[in-house]
Amino acid sequence: MMARAAIALPTDLRAGEKSVAARPVERSTLLEMTGISRRFPGVLALDGVDFELRHGEVHALFGENGAGKSTLINIIAGTFPPDAGEMRYRGEPVTDLTPHRARLIGISPVFQEFSLVPDLTVEQNLFLGHEKVAFGLLDRKAMRQAAREIIIRLGFDLQPERKVRDLSRAHQQMVEIAKALLTDVHLLILDEPTASLTDAEAGRLFDLMGRLKANGVGIIYVSHRMAEIRRLADRITVLRDGRKVATVGTADVTDTALIEMMTGRTAGALFPAIRRPSGSETLFGVEQLTLADGSVKNASVTVRAGEVVGIAGLVGCGKSELIRAAFGLEKIVGGIVRCRGRELHGLTPKAALAAGICYFPSDRVAEGLALSRAVRENISMAALDNAAFARGPVLRLAGERFQAQRIADKLRLRPPRIEQRVLNLSGGNRQKVVLARAMTRDLDVFLFDEPTVGIDVGAKVEVYELIKELAERGAAVIVVSSELPEVMNLSHRLYVMHRARVVAELQGAEISEQRVLAHFFADSRHG
Amino acid sequence: MASLPLHKRARNALLFGEAGVLPGLFLLLIVLLVLTQPRFLAGTNIVNVLRNASFLIIAASGQMLVLIVGGFDLSIGAAIALTSVVSASVMAGLPGAGVHGAFVISGLGVLAGLGCGLAVGLANAVSVAVLRVPPFMATLGTMSVANGIGLLLTNGIPVYGMPDSYVAVVGRAIVFGLPIALYAAVIVVVALWGVLNLTRVGRYIYASGGNIQAAAVSGIGTRLMLVTAYVLSSLLGSLTGLLLTAEIGSGQATTGESLMLESLAAAVLGGVSLRGGVGRVELVALGAIFLLTLTNAMDLMRVDTRLQMIVLGCVLAFAVSTEVLGRRRQAVRV
Numbered sequence: 001m002m003a004r005a006a007i008a009l010p011t012d013l014r015a016g017e018k019s020v021a022a023r024p025v026e027r028s029t030l031l032e033m034t035g036i037s038r039r040f041p042g043v044l045a046l047d048g049v050d051f052e053l054r055h056g057e058v059h060a061l062f063g064e065n066g067a068g069k070s071t072l073i074n075i076i077a078g079t080f081p082p083d084a085g086e087m088r089y090r091g092e093p094v095t096d097l098t099p100h101r102a103r104l105i106g107i108s109p110v111f112q113e114f115s116l117v118p119d120l121t122v123e124q125n126l127f128l129g130h131e132k133v134a135f136g137l138l139d140r141k142a143m144r145q146a147a148r149e150i151i152i153r154l155g156f157d158l159q160p161e162r163k164v165r166d167l168s169r170a171h172q173q174m175v176e177i178a179k180a181l182l183t184d185v186h187l188l189i190l191d192e193p194t195a196s197l198t199d200a201e202a203g204r205l206f207d208l209m210g211r212l213k214a215n216g217v218g219i220i221y222v223s224h225r226m227a228e229i230r231r232l233a234d235r236i237t238v239l240r241d242g243r244k245v246a247t248v249g250t251a252d253v254t255d256t257a258l259i260e261m262m263t264g265r266t267a268g269a270l271f272p273a274i275r276r277p278s279g280s281e282t283l284f285g286v287e288q289l290t291l292a293d294g295s296v297k298n299a300s301v302t303v304r305a306g307e308v309v310g311i312a313g314l315v316g317c318g319k320s321e322l323i324r325a326a327f328g329l330e331k332i333v334g335g336i337v338r339c340r341g342r343e344l345h346g347l348t349p350k351a352a353l354a355a356g357i358c359y360f361p362s363d364r365v366a367e368g369l370a371l372s373r374a375v376r377e378n379i380s381m382a383a384l385d386n387a388a389f390a391r392g393p394v395l396r397l398a399g400e401r402f403q404a405q406r407i408a409d410k411l412r413l414r415p416p417r418i419e420q421r422v423l424n425l426s427g428g429n430r431q432k433v434v435l436a437r438a439m440t441r442d443l444d445v446f447l448f449d450e451p452t453v454g455i456d457v458g459a460k461v462e463v464y465e466l467i468k469e470l471a472e473r474g475a476a477v478i479v480v481s482s483e484l485p486e487v488m489n490l491s492h493r494l495y496v497m498h499r500a501r502v503v504a505e506l507q508g509a510e511i512s513e514q515r516v517l518a519h520f521f522a523d524s525r526h527g
Numbered sequence: 528m529a530s531l532p533l534h535k536r537a538r539n540a541l542l543f544g545e546a547g548v549l550p551g552l553f554l555l556l557i558v559l560l561v562l563t564q565p566r567f568l569a570g571t572n573i574v575n576v577l578r579n580a581s582f583l584i585i586a587a588s589g590q591m592l593v594l595i596v597g598g599f600d601l602s603i604g605a606a607i608a609l610t611s612v613v614s615a616s617v618m619a620g621l622p623g624a625g626v627h628g629a630f631v632i633s634g635l636g637v638l639a640g641l642g643c644g645l646a647v648g649l650a651n652a653v654s655v656a657v658l659r660v661p662p663f664m665a666t667l668g669t670m671s672v673a674n675g676i677g678l679l680l681t682n683g684i685p686v687y688g689m690p691d692s693y694v695a696v697v698g699r700a701i702v703f704g705l706p707i708a709l710y711a712a713v714i715v716v717v718a719l720w721g722v723l724n725l726t727r728v729g730r731y732i733y734a735s736g737g738n739i740q741a742a743a744v745s746g747i748g749t750r751l752m753l754v755t756a757y758v759l760s761s762l763l764g765s766l767t768g769l770l771l772t773a774e775i776g777s778g779q780a781t782t783g784e785s786l787m788l789e790s791l792a793a794a795v796l797g798g799v800s801l802r803g804g805v806g807r808v809e810l811v812a813l814g815a816i817f818l819l820t821l822t823n824a825m826d827l828m829r830v831d832t833r834l835q836m837i838v839l840g841c842v843l844a845f846a847v848s849t850e851v852l853g854r855r856r857q858a859v860r861v
Contacts, residue, residue: 395727
């Protein structure tokens with residue numbers, strides 16, 4: 001346990017904490033926003049939204065991508081002003097907020113996009129913009145000291161002298177959070193903070209949030225993860241298309257009701273029931289697979305036609321590397337990849353596609369899409385050696401346009417214009433463009449790597465529907481995911497990986513959270 | 528993002544589309560010239576502008592290919608110079624080695640020149656695609672080497688002695704009132720347009736520049752695309768060098784000195800993104816014609832050469848800033 005008084009707070013708030021402790025029921029308002037509107041070229045991002053945050057409250061913002069969550073937190077953080085509406089902070093009206101002034105009055109945002117300079121050290125990043133100075137020179141000693149203190153308080157495993165470039169995404173996220181908490185914080189904004197943290201790290205963050213709450217800090221929490229919102233939030237504000245749908249107490253609302261509020265339509269079950277495969281033909285598999293970097297060792301996985309197979313495991317257990325290797329993206333040093341009984345050697349993405357294997361990367365921006373190119377070109381990218389798209393070296397542009405539009409309509413791309421650049425699309429719609437490749441050519445093995453990371457529930461449902469459709473058409477599907485409910489509910493069969501090895505294979509009724517988790521931590525001594 | 532109102536979309540297309548401000552600027556310049564400089568419309572003047580633009584169009588098309596795959600070709604000027612020196616030297620030296628016949632001599636000279644382009648292009652391609660040297664440094668290196676070889680071969684003295692018929696035909700012939708170089712430029716633009724827009728290789732080049740990882744995951748041989756772009760760039764530089772050498776009538780180690788910077792300028796004016804993935808050859812050609820027309824306009828108005836450099840710099844900075852501004856508007860986070 002860490003000392004409770006560890007988080008520095010201004011004295012007036014500490015006094016406030018005492019009075020709150022005396023009268024715990026009614027907490028005073030920290031931030032009040034009324035009638036906030038904001039227009040961007042061509043879109044009304046926020047339309048008369050009211051929002052209230054109290055001292056010592058965790059208030060979740062819930063909504064699909066493009067609902068206005070980012071715009072709202074950016075206004076609170078001072079990134080840009082609202083076009084209309086009033087904002088009162090600790091009782092005082094606030095105007096002309098800038099990111100700098102927001103920090104001065106105790107508003108600290110942690111955004112999804114990191115505000116870190118890769119070539120500076122952790123410590124230099126923490127103090128960027130408010131360096132400690134002694135006699136006109138940088139006071140390195142004091143900063144080193146303060147950096148160590150905050151890191152110890154947060155319980156993060158960070159070294160102040162390391163360069164941010166060399167850190168994992170999870171560690172960069174920790175730096176970002178530490179940076180936000182370095183100054184006196186009254187209002188903390190967390191935008192999808194757990195997206196890249198392991199469960200243990202996320203747990204530490206949640207403990208910290210609890211302590212901040214007890215000290216009267218108001219926290220705005222943006223997340224797509226229902227379980228987290230349930231666990232952390234006192235109240236939830238649901239946004240849709242730039243309007244506020246409702247603010248509800250977390251205890252007073254069901255998951256289904258939340259999803260309905262968010263999507264504006266009745267949600268069936270989140271996960272579709274996928275028909276069991278009738279045949280028993282093994283379509284695809286890897287045997288005793290071992291990779292050059294040691295991330296996968298002696299792993300065997302098979303999929304039958306019409307079957308959805310899940311691979312669960314902690315971050316870094318090798319599950320992503322396994323399917324990447326099966327697509328020719330990682331170096332294989334031992335074992336066999338087999339498709340329709342044929343052994344594939346010297347696998348490259350090109351050869352894998354030709355054999356009917358398709359891989360959907362988890363990082364859509366880095367590995368999936370050419371953002372500066374049109375939707376049409378991105379959809380057809382992996383299929384230009386196909387007769388529907390090209391005759392020899394010459395493209396069939398009319399055929400391509402027809403196919404791309406057909407697929408875009410089928411996946412309900414919004415907006416449905418295939419000539420626009422992918423850059424202009426939201427996360428969910430970008431994912432649809434990547435998935436569209438599944439329909440451009442004859443493929444029967446689909447490898448999904450974290451298919452729903454960072455997309456909203458509405459788009460998730462559509463991804464699940466696509467997986468169902470592919471499987472029921474007779475394709476073999478492997479889903480790798482860190483979201484346990486996702487792999488548990490979609491899979492007919494579930495493999496669990498731990499430290500580079502497949503440690504369990506569960507079928508049908510055997511698939512339960514307890515069993516899977518037991519294998520996650522089977523021989524682990526930390527975590 | 529929701530669909531924009533029609534008038535805004537039209538304005539965006541006019542101002543901030545892939546073409547940027549170029550068509551508007553070009554139109555403005557032409558109108559100004561026609562109204563104030565009667566000599567501009569004279570046949571000889573127009574032919575002159577187009578002739579000079581031809582060399583730039585060909586070189587800038589090559590530069591564009593490399594920019595599309597996310598690189599830079601600083602060595603294109605050096606490829607031009609080396610081609611000039613080597614092709615002229617070969618043509619001048621062959622009669623002494625017992626080879627006769629203007630056609631044979633010219634042919635061998637041209638091949639030697641193109642060979643230089645191929646060598647420079649391959650050196651760039653291997654450095655960038657295989658050794659993974661940053662394009663800036665790789666092409667800076669080959670630029671220095673190629674320039675050095677050119678100077679070493681000639682000691683900086685022009686090489687004369689090319690067959691007269693070669694100079695007369697390739698350099699100075701006028702067909703239907705237009706110079707040979709212009710036909711070459713048109714062929715290059717049309718061929719490149721076809722390759723980029725109608726063939727798989729073209730699409731793969733755009734995809735490799737747009738996101739090299741995504742292209743690789745899509746089964747595209749990205750390395751080969753980089754090699755193709757760099758080799759074609761240097762070969763187009765070589766072609767420019769051959770045409771310039773024929774026009775001047777001698778091989779010089781300083782031929783095409785200014786074309787490296789001008790080719791970058793024309794490409795960027797034509798809306799080619801410095802971050803790769805975006806670029807249209809027809810707009811690059813327009814960019815080249817615009818640059819030469821602007822120079823011509825200032826010549827006609829008797830603007831001091833030094834002042835001309837300042838004006839060109841300002842125009843380039845303006846064009847690039849509008850392009851960047853347009854991007855930023857598009858990328859507003861919602």
